[in-house]
Ligand SMILES: Cc1cc2nc3c(=O)[nH]c(=O)nc-3n(C[C@H](O)[C@H](O)[C@H](O)COP(=O)(O)OP(=O)(O)OC[C@H]3O[C@@H](n4cnc5c(N)ncnc54)[C@H](O)[C@@H]3O)c2cc1C
Ligand code: FES
């Protein structure tokens with residue numbers, strides 16, 4: 001069946017069947033392999049993308065269910081070669097170690113900072129409740145988001 | 157497997173006459189089951205775009221929530237926050253943000269897990285379900301809808317249209333507590349919700365519901381009947397705790413033992429009463 005999506009600002013059309021998850025469509029059909037598959041069942045958040053601005057697990061959404069919507073992935077937030085402030089902050093604080101969880105955390109953080117530009121630590125932690133990291137111990141991820149929030153406010 | 161994006165309720169009713177078809181709402185339960193080989197529908201009927209199945213409105217003293225309304229939409233509703241605070245608290249602890257952005261109220265109820273987080277508040281608030289099926293529409297109380305793990309009063313070809321919750325009169329003291337291994341992404345070991353009204357030192361109204369301690373989410377009617385109209389004394393609190401522990405039938409599983417669950421339910425019932433005045 002046909003599926004029409006806007007991905008990272010670009011309208012496109014593809015083919016998907018009832019088994020194709022949005023995750024598969026992004027990774028296999030569009031070669032957007034920044035979005036990762038960890039658990040494949042909603043527990044880890046590695047596959048987080050935004051659908052119409054809301055973070056979702058792309059392993060639990062069929063491509064066909066997303067038909068007509070606006071999808072934002074980790075590939076869509078940098079400005080050319082300049083990293084997005086959230087990405088830059090992850091690099092600086094050590095919020096990235098093996099990096100497998102990172103795209104998911106960054107997309108969750110992106111949605112948080114759109115809605116809440118100046119979050120408390122508590123708000124940062126609860127925005128990350130759906131994302132698991134086995135490397136960093138989370139503190140550096142929270143540091144990164146706090147740093148990015150400060151810089152993004154400075155820009156505004 | 158086939159996928160069908162259903163346009164309206166008439167199409168849904170017709171499509172559901174196929175016994176190999178299954179409703180796909182948010183998909184956070186069903187897609188996991190399909191991948192795990194636990195469910196194998198031939199056709200997925202996506203109800204996410206049917207306008208009459210989603211949204212929240214107030215009508216005749218009730219809050220009506222469309223079955224395909226997401227948990228995030230319900231959490232954002234100010235009328236729900238004001239009138240059904242236990243529902244807001246319980247949904248805020250369901251899954252994670254990513255799950256709540258997709259998961260729907262109808263899906264949580266139809267899935268009929270003994271741990272379904274929305275069931276506790278909805279049982280407390282005496283919610284009713286508007287069902288539609290081959291023989292027309294009917295309304296059933298949520299208390300009685302759950303028949304066992306994964307089993308409900310839904311007949312073949314039925315769907316949940318609306319969850320209808322009478323707005324309670326002011327003055328109920330709300331209580332909700334979910335015990336799990338951690339705060340996010342945790343299936344409850346046990347959960348208890350309560351609505352309690354105290355006048356003077358007397359319990360004039362009391363409702364308890366509990367999850368993960370029986371084959372279905374349950375109201376604790378025996379406890380309610382025993383202590384209603386009593387003065388709120390330490391003896392009454394102890395009696396409520398004892399009866400609550402007797403009224404549940406938990407199991408041992410990977411998350412906790414039956415004995416532990418029984419103790420948790422007793423303690424939470426006692427805590428709800430102590431916090432009430
Ligand atoms: C990682 C993870 C964590 C979770 N955490 C929790 C939790 O903490 N607490 C909790 O309670 N649940 C939890 N869940 C379960 C799930 O997210 C919820 O039950 C959710 O509300 C299901 O809604 P849905 O719309 O996604 O259902 P779907 O998966 O779309 O449907 C579930 C079932 O209901 C049927 N159905 C759906 N809508 C209707 C309707 N209108 N009429 C008739 N039948 C219908 C479907 O056919 C299917 O059998 C979790 C799930 C995952 C993957
Ligand atoms: S891969 Fe989707 S949540 Fe883990």
Ligand code: FES
Nearest residue numbers: 097098133134135
């Ligand atoms: S950096 Fe390795 S899992 Fe998070």
